[in-house]
Structures are given as C-alpha cells and as structure tokens.
Amino acid sequence: MWLRVLGSAAGGGSPQWNCGCPTCAAVRSGAGLARTQSSVAVSIDYLRWFLINASPDVRTQIEAFPGLHPRDGRTTPLEAVLLTDAELDHSIGLLLLREARAGLLLYATPAVHKTLCDGSGLLRTLERYCPVEWRAVVPGADISLADGLSCRAFDVPTTKRTRFGPSVDHGRVVGYRLTDERSGGTLVYLPGMQALTPALRAEIQGCQCLLVDGTCWRDDEVVRLGLAGKTSREMGHLPIDGPNGSLAQLPSLAVGRTIFVHMNNTNPILLEDAPERRAVEDSGMEVAMDGLEVEV
Template structure:
C-alpha cells in the first residue's frame, strides 16, 4: 500500500496569505518549504487512488503528482474521496472536481448531512455531476477495491459546529486503511482533540500513523494575538507539552509517526527550529507536500 501526502498544512496553507507571524515570515524568506492544505492519496496498486479529504488546493496537488493525471481522454486514476469531517478546508475541493462524470464519496451520515443541509457543498456539486455516496459507519470495515479496505473510527470533539447543531457521533473520524493481501495498515488522523483511551486503541500498533500536528503549544495562537481560542478549543491536541501528542507516542507502539495538518504558526515548519529538532530526536517526522510512504 502506498500513500502520498498531497498537502501537509492546516487550513490556509503555509505561509497563510494574510499572516505575517514569525513562522510565515521565515517561510517566505526561505527557512522552510511552502505547504498546501491537508490531503492525502492512498493506493494498493499505484494505479487507482483514493483521496482522503479534498482541499481547496486539490487541482494544484493533482498536477504535482503525475500518477493522478488522466491517461486518456477525460479519465482519472482517482477512484473516490473519503472525508474525515465536513470542514471547508477538507471539502471545498469537491467543487473543483465537478467535471467528473460521477464522483464516489465515502462519508459518515453526520458529515453527509452537514455537506447537504449545512454548508451546501454537496447540493451545489450535484448540480454539476452525480455524487455516489457510501455511508461510512465508525467501526465497520468498508471495502474500497483492489484489496484495500478502510475502517473509520469516531474522534470525539467538543469543538462547536459551524453549521447546524452538530452530532456527537461521526462528526469527526479518522481512518485505518488496510491492504487485505499483505495485512499492511496505516492510520490517517488529521484532527484529534485528545488521545482518550478508546481512541488510543484504534491507533495502537499501526505501521504508519499520520496524526494531527496543528499546533506546537496549546496557547500558540493566543500568545501570538491571532486567535482567542487555544489549540484544544479548536479541536486539536498540541504536539508539545507534558500531555501533548509527542509525549504520548511511545505508548501507541506505531512503527512510523508523521505529523500532518500543520498550522502556519507552528515552529516545526521551520527546518532549523528547536521544536523541529525535538520532533526529530523522538524519531517522528514532519510531513511535507509530496512525501510518499509505502507500508
């Protein structure tokens, strides 16, 4: 099984267009690489690919990855899109895929309802192309094709829903993907507020864990004067700190750990930052656009 990181940054990308924070300024000066918004593609055979989340940068991301280019006419190796939530940063790219003859979509009922009745993204998309929705139920294995299967798991969050009342079950999920032929598996979890015991059980022992790395510290945006909420209040457990993700990784027993969904303020985006060195010393990695993983 292969995974390609199409976009490694959180919403807004890095640098963010309207941000002059120290990290964005440093990226613009060449202290780190530019990153597009969070999305990955997964394949069992490198011929047919499944997109997890469709960011507003999806067209640029597809063009940067030749294996997603059409081979003849108006065909595409892109088989379907899986969604972890209904956030605009993860779903606006669906509208850019409207030229498809039909679009296969895997999402929980809660996410599907928000996209239909809340943001209206699916209602708009359906005016351009048929959308074939497969309901994803957390805890249930779903065959995708070519021996590849996925199992969504619920990611509890107290983050207030922007559209509608929200749902307790299935509003945010992660995915565990398995190559049924080899048994290889990986977990994609770009948003997690807290690694509670029931969630840790879904991650334990995976061969590759791509996990939320939005902020380094919980008060990162508050301290910079850029937001009034902490990282956790926005639905993201910070990387650093005594109870941050990095401190909890050894107990998860994942063979490879890669931080994704990196906010533009996060100092790990800078190649020579102390925070980046701390991550490297633990053996974990910081994702960049174009990173490829084979499991």
C-alpha cells in the first residue's frame, strides 16, 4: 500500500495569504518549505488512487503528482474521494473536480453527506455539473475500496462548533484505518484530533504508520500571536507540546512510524532549523511535507 501526501498544511496553507506571523515570514524567506492544504492519496497498486479529502488546492496537488495524471483522454486514476468531515478545507476541492463527466464516487458518513447537501449546499452545486454517487461510511464497519485494500472509519470526538447545520456526535468527524489485506500492513490517517481518547488509542495502537494532527505546537499558539481568541483544543486540535500533548502521549502506542500532518501556518515545526522541529525529530517522529510518499 502506498500513500502520497498531497498537502501537509492546515486550512490556508503555509504561508497563509493574509498572515505575517514569524513562521509565515520565515517560510516566505526560504527557511521552510511552502505547503498546500491537507489531503492524501492512497493506492494498493500505484495505479488506482483514492483521495482522502479534497482541498482547495486539489488541482495543483494532482498536477504535482504524475500518478494522478490522466492516462488516455479523460480516463483518470482517481477512483474515489473519502471525506473525514465536511470542513470547507477538506471538501471544497470537490467543486474543482466537477469536470468528471462520468461522475464522482464519494465516501462520507451520513452526517457529513447531510451537511454538504443541506448545510453548505456544496454537493447540490456539484451535482449540477456531474453525477455524484454517495456511499455511506459507517464508523466501525469495514469498506472494500479495491482488491487488497480496505478501510474502516472511526469516530473522532470534537466540541468544535459546526458552521453548517446542527452539531451531531456520530460521524461528524472521522479518521480512517487503511489495511493492505495482502500483507496485513495498516495505516491510520487522522488529520483532526481534539483529544487522544481510549477509543482513539485503540484505533491507532500498533499500526505500521500514523499520519496525525499536527495543527499547533502550543495550545495557546495563535492566542499568543494575537491572531485568534481560541486555543488549539478549542479549535478541535490536540497540541503537540505539553504534558498532555501528542508528543508526550503517542510514543506509548507502539506505532511503527508517526508523521505529523495538517500543520497550521503558525506552527514552528514547519521550519527546518526550529528547536520545535528538532524536538519532534529527536522523539523519532516526522513532519510531513507535500510530496512525501509512504509505503506500508
């Protein structure tokens, strides 16, 4: 099984267009790599690819990866899109795929599907351009994506305010555990995580590779910079640093390889020479960049 990181930054990318924070300024000066917004592609054979989340940068991300280029006329290796939630940062890219005349296959929970139809109206708009086949994702149930490749979604609890429609507890945010059925290799994609609950620990435990929420280094990161009034946890993301942060908690889960994704533009781990970056690497964990490929 292969995974390609198409975009490794949180919403807005890095640097963010309207931000002059120290990290954005450093990236603009060349001290860090620019990154597009969060999305990955997964394949069992390097021929058929499944997109997890469709970011606003999806066209640029597809063009940057030859594996997703059309092979003949309008024949594309993109088999389907899986969504972890209904956030615009993860779903608005669907509109950029509207030229899919044969239609798009979309995997999403009923809660996410309802939000995109009746809340934001995004899917109603997309359906005016191309057919959309929705397959319901039920947390805890196995899904066969392709011969030899399966996945299972799991609920990710959050108190983050929803912008479209009523908040629900079940299926609003999910992570995915992907399995190579030939080798037994497992990979977990979890770009949003407010707390490392016992249920989430069970889903992560012992996987070969974990791509996990790395939004903020400190819980009060954006508050200290005067950019927002909410902490990382209040925005739905467990910070990396601190006694109860992910850097302290994840090593106990016996994961083969841990890679931080979905970094906010303010996060200093985006900079190669930052002490925070060294702390991550000294712990044996990694920081994703656009274009990173992982084989499990």
